[in-house]
Amino acid sequence: MSATGEVGARRGRRIILWRHGQTLWNVERRFQGTTDVPLTETGVGQARRAARLLASLGPDAIVSSDLQRAAGTAAELAALTGLEVTLEEDLRETYAGVWQGLTHDEIMARYGEQYAAWKRGEPVRRGGGELETEVADRAAPVVLRHAEKLPDEGTLVVVSHGGTIRTTIGRLLGLPPRAWESLGGLTNCCWSVLGEGGRGWRLLEHNAGTLPEAVLGDDD
Template identity: 85%
Template sequence: MTHDAALRETYAGSWQGLTHDEILARHGEQYSAWKRGEPVRRGGGELETEVADRAAPVVLNHADKLPEDGTLVVVSHGGTIRTTIGRLLGLEAHHWEGLGGLSNCCWSVLGRGARGWRLMEHNAGTLPEPVLGDDD
């Protein structure tokens, strides 16, 4: 297992630590532009393309070192995962939102096909069912 800071979450500048309502109140126009798909440095932070610029090469580097039947598990935050998947699939940045978010504890599966990376599963998984003891 290795740790790479390039897989950290998107830096959102002055938006960091704010609730959704606080972001809307303080940065409403910037938020609206971001939701429309415009390249926005949320709170002065990173562009989504910059996140992909730093994260996708890390994934590719490790994937290139895998044996033929190997599996690489990458753990990160939803925004970083989404932008990296978009970059690996060759999608233009304004289409990355179409991948949708990634729920907590869920995963995506990519595989290499004849023409590049393919998205095989996205936002897959369910949280485990609680185990009930005899006294429940």
């Protein structure tokens, strides 16, 4: 999904929210949350390919979740750009309590009512963990703080997780929490782009970077 800007208008700052590469738990459809699961070899390859594309955009700064699947993804872009990666704990995925480590089938079997309520857009502490609004409360300010340091028309790359990226986008666009689900999930190592407009941030691209693929992981 792309939006065209006005001819001759100042581009403004740009935020690229990049989901980490594939993990084994993504493939197994196992809910990760804040569990520190590493990238697979496939995930490392995805990060390297995506990093080549993102490096061509000339990013000015990289910030990442400190979980290794995100930090490892960010490191591939850092290696190409020479930029340092700033690690931020508040960019971690949603903490999901007892759901973490379970497959989606296991969650639906054991916590079906709670799972269905979440999918309906109701505020749910999945597995006794965080609300989506609480994730946005911690992650969105981090993104804005780093974006404010950018030069005019600068680009910030934020490496994070599917659920955290979606809630952050929803918050920065001013969407009501119940509508955040409508943004859809991100495929591993794909990204969304927010651009600075006259009335705030706007979504320029969503789930960009590859041909359409199934979304695997916490956010599908």
